Amino acid sequence: MGRLFGTDGVRGVANADLTAELALGLSVAAAHVLAEAGTFAGHRATAVVGRDPRASGEFLEAAVVAGLASAGVDVLRVGVLPTPAVAHLTGALGADLGVMLSASHNAMPDNGIKFFARGGHKLADELEDRIESVYAEHRTGAPWDRPTGAGVGRVRDxxxxxxxxxxxLVGVLPNRLDGLKIVLDEAHGAASRVSPEAFARAGAELVTIGAVPDGLNxxxxxxxxxxxxxxxxxxEHGADLGIAHDGDADRCLAVDHTGAEVxxxxxxxxxxxxxxxxxALRSDTVVATVMSNLGFKLAMEREGIRFVQTGVGDRYVLEEMKEHGYALGGEQSGHVIILDHATTGDGTLTGLMLAARVAQTGRTLRDLASVMExxxxxxxxxxxxxxxxxxxSAELAAAVSEAERELGSTGRVLLRPSGTEPLVRVMVEAADIEQAQSVAGRLADSVKSALG
Known part of the structure; x- marks a missing residue:
């Protein structure tokens, strides 16, 4: 069995890769491992369980709840809510762990399981490895230590x-959104009720699309x-801006009043x-990944804000933020972490904060976003x-050095091996698109020659 946990939980095609048996077994293993790690040793454990609207989430939720309760964990079933909501409630309710069933931005046939530790934080790699090990051990025949009688977990909505x-969400906003007209695209996902409710309570006039989930869309x-x-x-609606979430609403992208992407x-x-x-920007520092556009780095330098780079993945951004106490970080894809108010990327919170800045300044989002090119x-x-x-590869290193000399301070080269496929990603930024395409093409040829 290969490693089950990826960069964001366990994910695969529901009922093929991710089965009810796997969901149940992993949940029991997570209960045992977290208990052994001292997370809820000495008292009766509680778990928060939520999901996105995928049809497969219904049977997977049942399997997770059954696994946790059979291991003696009381379950609070919160239903369809965003991933950051489950993380928040895990912390706010003093629960010992949280479980979210979602495959985020993936297509409907996929699903996934994300575990949160006490406080609503993602599990460290060593805990994920331990859960896998315990699951594999019992899958091959070792019996579970099962409570009976009053020792089994209780389940309630x-x-x-x-x-x-x-x-x-509304309580942490620095100002209200009165006077703004906003279009929300909920991706027929987990924020279909939450996000419109939050923006409405904050005072915005709303147009909502993609907010009628049927389990399949x-x-x-x-x-x-x-x-x-x-x-x-x-x-069409003459709105001030638009906000788009993904299926589990841990990311946010925006559109300005002209229809241009932000x-x-x-x-x-x-x-x-x-x-x-x-x-509120501790150490005047923002954290982002190596995939962030060079224009972002140049803009932060111009504004006197320190920019710290990490590897690709919001978990690495979060690790850097927690280690050094930074308040803001994120990815080009729209995972934005505001650590004072969330333990993970939160698309609804990000959208609210972005709209609050528009309302507070009276400037358009297009104008505000022009801080970076x-x-x-x-x-x-x-x-x-x-x-x-x-x-x-010395041959490849020479090709990269030559490309970097050509681009100078107004360009950038990044070669990154894929984490899941036998390929290398070549990324080139330059002052104009023709130069970027030319350099990227030559580097791609060099990769084929050196590594083929």
């Missing part, structure tokens, strides 16, 4: 979760991975300046190469 989470041509509907709706780098730039202004970025995938030699 926690219907107050939505209102509690929305109250938290999540992320289907809508949401943060398909912005065309949102762009058209913003222009990506995660631009959102980070706007929020960084807003937080510094109100003295996105440099042309070209990404080429080079398949069927030995990606393990990216960092050791």
């Amino acid at each position: 926690y219907d107050e979760g939505l209102d509690q989470y929305v109250a938290h 999540i992320n289907d041509g809508c949401g943060s991975t398909h912005l065309d509907l949102l762009k058209a709706a913003v222009v 990506d995660g780098d631009q959102i980070l730039a706007v929020l960084a300046l807003a937080m510094r202004e109100r003295e 996105r440099l042309p970025q070209v990404l080429v995938n080079v398949p069927d190469v030995d990606k393990s030699r990216v960092s050791t």
Whole structure:
């Protein structure tokens, strides 16, 4: 059995890769491991369990709840809520662990299981490895230590979760959104009730699309991975801006009043300046990944804000933030972490904070986002190469050095082996698109020659 946990939980095609048996077994293993780690040793454990609207989430939720209760864990079932809501409630309710069933922005047939530790934090790698090990051990025949009688877990619905989470979101806003007209695209996902409720309570006039989940239409041509509907709706309704979430609402992308996209780098730039202004940007530092546009780095340098880079993945951004006490970080894809108010990327919170900045300044989102200029970025995938030699090939190193000399201070090169496929990603940024395409093409040829 290969490693089950990926960069964001366990994910696969529901009822094929991710079965009810696997969900049940992992839940029992998680209960045992977290108990052994001292997370809830010595008292009766409680878990918060939520899901997105996928049809497969119904049977997977039943399996997770059964597994936890059979291990002696009391379960608070919060129903369809965003991933950051489950993380928030895990902390706010003093629960010992949280479980979210979602495959985020993936297509409907997929699903996933994400575990949260006490406080609503994602599990460290060593705990994930331990859960896998315990699951594998019992899968091959070792019996579980099962409670009986009054020792089994009890299950109840926690219907107050939505209102509690929305109250938290609205309560941390620096100002209201009165006077703004906003289009929300909920991706027919987990925020279909939460996000409109939060924006409405904050005072915005709303137009909502993609907010009628039926279990089968999540992320289907809508949401943060398909912005065309949102762009058209913003222009049609004369809105000030548009906000798009993905299926589990842990990310946010935006559209300005002209229908132009505002990506995660631009959102980070706007929020960084807003937080510094109100003295909430600790150490005047923002954290982002190596995939952030060079224009973001140049803008932060110009504004006197320190930019710390991490590897690709919001978990690495979060680790850097927690280790050094930074308040803001995120990814170009729209995962934005505001650590004072969330333990994970929170698309609804991000959208609210972005809209609050528009309302507070009276400036358009287009104007605010112009603090950074996105440099042309070209990404080429080079398949069927030995990606393990990216960092050791002298031929490739020479080609990269030559490209960097050509680009100078107004360009950037990044070669990154894929984490899941036998290919290398070549990313080039330059002052103009023709130069970026030319350099990327030559580097792709060099990768084929050196690593083929």
